[in-house]
Amino acid sequence: MTILLAPMEGLLDFVLRDILTRVGGVDRCVSEFIRVTNTLLPDRVFIRVMPELLNGGRTFAGVPVRGQLLGSDPVCLAENAACLAALGPDGIDLNFGCPAKVVNRHGGGAALLDEPELLYAIVAAVRRAVPAHMPVSAKMRLGFNDDSRAVECALAIEGGGASELVVHARTKADAYRPPAYWERIADIRAAVHIPVVANGEIWNVQDAMRCRQESGCDMLMLGRGMVTDPGLALAIQAATAMREKRHPLHASPSSHSRSISDGSTITAVEWQTLLPLIGDFWRLVCARLERRQQAGRLKQWLNFLRRRHPEAEVAYMALRTINEPAAIDQWLACAGVPGCNSQN
Numbered sequence: 001m002t003i004l005l006a007p008m009e010g011l012l013d014f015v016l017r018d019i020l021t022r023v024g025g026v027d028r029c030v031s032e033f034i035r036v037t038n039t040l041l042p043d044r045v046f047i048r049v050m051p052e053l054l055n056g057g058r059t060f061a062g063v064p065v066r067g068q069l070l071g072s073d074p075v076c077l078a079e080n081a082a083c084l085a086a087l088g089p090d091g092i093d094l095n096f097g098c099p100a101k102v103v104n105r106h107g108g109g110a111a112l113l114d115e116p117e118l119l120y121a122i123v124a125a126v127r128r129a130v131p132a133h134m135p136v137s138a139k140m141r142l143g144f145n146d147d148s149r150a151v152e153c154a155l156a157i158e159g160g161g162a163s164e165l166v167v168h169a170r171t172k173a174d175a176y177r178p179p180a181y182w183e184r185i186a187d188i189r190a191a192v193h194i195p196v197v198a199n200g201e202i203w204n205v206q207d208a209m210r211c212r213q214e215s216g217c218d219m220l221m222l223g224r225g226m227v228t229d230p231g232l233a234l235a236i237q238a239a240t241a242m243r244e245k246r247h248p249l250h251a252s253p254s255s256h257s258r259s260i261s262d263g264s265t266i267t268a269v270e271w272q273t274l275l276p277l278i279g280d281f282w283r284l285v286c287a288r289l290e291r292r293q294q295a296g297r298l299k300q301w302l303n304f305l306r307r308r309h310p311e312a313e314v315a316y317m318a319l320r321t322i323n324e325p326a327a328i329d330q331w332l333a334c335a336g337v338p339g340c341n342s343q344n
Contacts, residue, residue: 001212001218001219001220001236001237001240002027002028002197002218002219002220003025003026003027003219003220003221003222003233003236003237004026004027004028004029004030004166004197004219004220004221004222005017005020005021005026005028005029005030005063005221005222005223005226005233006030006199006221006222006223006226007029007030007031007032007033007068007093007095007139008032008223008224008227009032009033009098009100010032011224011227011300012032012223012227013032013049014031014049014050014051014052014059014288015281015284015285015288015289015297016227016281016301017029017031017052017059017063017065018059018060018061018284019230019277019280019281019284020226020227020230021059021060021061021062021063022060022061022277022280023230023231023233023234023269023277024061024233024234025231025232025233025234025235025236025237026063026222026226026233027063028063028064028065028066028090029059029063029064029065029066030065030066030067030068030093030139030166030221031049031050031052031065031066031067031068031089031093032049032068033068033069033070033095033098033109034046034049034050034067034068034069034070034080034084035070035071035103035108036069036070036071036073036076036077036080037071037073037076038073038076039076040076040079040080040083041080041083043083043087046067046083046084046087047087049067050065050067050089052065052089053067053087053088053089056088057087057088057089057090058090064090065089065090066089066090066091066092066093066135066137067084067087067089067091067092067093068092068093068094068095068139069081069084069092069093069094069095069126070094070095070098070103070108070109071108071122072107072108072111072112072118072122074118074121074122074124074125074126075125077094077122077125077126078125078126078128078129079129081126081129081130081136082129082130085129085130085131085134089134090135091134091135091136091137092126092130092134092135092136092137093136093137093138093139094122094123094126094136094137094138094139094162095108095109095138095139096109096110096112096113096119096138096139096140096141096153096157097109097110097139097140097141097166097168097172098110099141099172099175099176104144104172109172110140110141110143110144110171110172111144111172113140113141113143113144113149113153113172114143114144114149116149116152116153116155116156117156119138119140119153119156119157119160120156120157120159120160121160122160123136123138123156123157123159123160123161123162124159124160124161126160127160127161127162128161135163135164136161136162136163137162137163137164137165137166138157138162138164138165138166139165139166139167139168139199139221140153140154140157140165140166140167140168141167141168141170141171141172141174142167142168142169142170142171142174142181142184143171143172144171144172144173145171145172145173146171146173147171147181147184150167150184150187150188151187151188151191154167154188154191154192154196155191155192158192158193158194162194163194163195164194164195164196164197165188165192165194165195165196165197166196166197166199166221167184167185167188167196167197167198167199168180168199168200169181169182169184169185169198169199169200169201169215170200176224178201179201180199180200180201180211182198182200182210182211182214182215183214183215185198185214185215185216185217186214186215186216189215189216189217190216195219196215196217196219197217197219197220197221198211198212198215198217198219198220198221199220199221199222199223202220202222202225202232203224203225203228203229203232204225204229204232204235205232205235205236205239207225208220208232208236208239209239220236224304227301227304227305228304228305228307228308229269229308230269230274230277231269234269271309271311271312274305274309275335275336275337275338276337276338276339278298278301278332278337279332279337279338279339279340280339281298281301282298282328282329282332282337282340283339285297285298286325291325294325294328295319295322295323295324295325295328296323298319298328299316299319299320302315302316302319303316315331315335318331319331329341
């Protein structure tokens with residue numbers, strides 16, 4: 001099993017990538033999108049979104065990170081991809097899945113799924129622009145308003161030279177509403193000859209096993225599920241290892257249904273283990289983000305964590321009206337979060 005950490009604009013940035021990859025189980029990350037319009041971006045823009053470029057293209061836990069570009073002009077994307085490649089990311093990823101109206105209105109993200117020919121042109125231009133050894137991958141949804149052209153789009157991306165494809169198993173019209181249509185990923189996987197990564201609605205080990213069974217994919221991308229449960233990747237890896245140990249001759253996705261119960265016994269990272277990571281997250285937020293963003297970022301993560309941890313619910317309710325960093329630091333210290341100073 002290979003597990004990727006998803007790019008999520010405004011949520012899964014370099015700070016949270018740093019923290020979540022410390023927990024373990026994640027094999028690779030993708031940065032949030034770097035928007036390309038009609039200019040050649042300076043290095044500082046790429047580094048601001050992906051400071052891992054200053055660390056050999058890896059998080060501080062050593063997990064490789066690909067830089068993601070979003071745009072609709074093949075020439076401009078190719079020129080910026082060459083600049084990004086020179087900074088040493090793990091690879092270049094292309095965003096063909098963002099559902100945001102402001103992005104789609106300008107022809108980017110999921111809007112491109114109505115134009116397979118343009119998908120091909122973008123991937124081909126980027127592939128030509130970056131060194132041959134550097135992977136070029138892409139992420140797509142099943143379509144814009146419907147999934148009727150999903151396979152056509154995947155074939156266009158493959159034809160342009162992408163070496164890997166992540167499929168978020170919903171259309172733009174579906175947004176983030178459940179369910180995710182994992183079986184449609186299987187249709188795409190049957191049509192292309194490059195590795196396909198399944199993404200969407202993977203919240204726990206059981207979801208991961210069902211997704212693997214229905215999609216046929218041995219590669220999964222986790223987003224909100226990992227933010228909610230930082231131990232999810234580790235739990236999936238452990239459940240997979242347990243299944244393969246018990247059924248070494250039947251390690252295909254079709255055998256996963258027999259081992260879903262195994263995965264349910266694997267617990268997430270406990271709250272006491274999370275406390276030092278929350279402290280590290282808070283310190284990184286205070287050091288790297290503007291003051292006006294700091295309290296909101298902590299509360300944003302606690303809002304996700306409280307779906308899994310009752311202790312996070314207590315913390316979120318206590319801090320939801322507090323915006324002064326010193327007061328938050330004091331509360332965290334009193335709650336036993338290591339490294340916080342109750343005297344601030």
